[in-house]
Amino acid sequence: MTSFEFHNQLLNLERSLKKFAYCLTSKQSAAKDLVQETFLKVLLNRDKFINNENFKAWAFTIMRNTFINNYRRNTQKYIFCDEIKDSHYQHVNKHHDPVSAYSVIEITQTIEKLREIYRVPLEMHIKGFKYKEIADLLGINIGTVKSRIFLSRKQLNYQLNA
Numbered sequence: 257m258t259s260f261e262f263h264n265q266l267l268n269l270e271r272s273l274k275k276f277a278y279c280l281t282s283k284q285s286a287a288k289d290l291v292q293e294t295f296l297k298v299l300l301n302r303d304k305f306i307n308n309e310n311f312k313a314w315a316f317t318i319m320r321n322t323f324i325n326n327y328r329r330n331t332q333k334y335i336f337c338d339e340i341k342d343s344h345y346q347h348v349n350k351h352h353d354p355v356s357a358y359s360v361i362e363i364t365q366t367i368e369k370l371r372e373i374y375r376v377p378l379e380m381h382i383k384g385f386k387y388k389e390i391a392d393l394l395g396i397n398i399g400t401v402k403s404r405i406f407l408s409r410k411q412l413n414y415q416l417n418a
Contacts, residue, residue, distance in 0.1 A: 257307050265311050266298055272312070273319060280323045290326075294319040366415050367408075374408035377401050 257265075273294060277287035297318050305314055367375060380390045387405075391398040 257305075259302075262302055262305070266295065266315065269312060269315055273315065276316060276319060277323075280320070290319060290323060293322055293326075297322060363412070363416070366412055369415070370408055370411060374404050374411065377404045378408040378412075381405050 270291070273291050274287060277290040277294070278284065281287045281290060294315065298315050301318070305311065367378065370378065377390050377394065380393070381387075385393070387398050387401050391401045394401070
């Protein structure tokens, strides 16, 4: 594919990419930024595109991955550390407002109220254990570990927001 054809195909996708970006971000300004970042990455990675591939799918995949990476990067900004226990807690708030962050004591007390079968895997996960390590140490399936951690997070969210 020539450079002209490549750029032409990319420009033809602009409208579709804008719609997809808006579906991902739900904000016009964020969607514009995502489209711009996607265009840049597509152009910078032109050499990685294989001619017989689906160009549209390739561009949309770049956009989706860019959105996911940005989301992950932004959520990492809202992790707090309790230096005494060397534990990390993720701030769960729709508005990401540091003023409304829960205190470490409040989160710790809420975790301690969980039933043991949910509390222990969550505490191990917070301390940095991998799912596989937790499963091996507790003698349960990895799926059970994931389920218990998910349910404990859900319960914590419910109790903290009640």
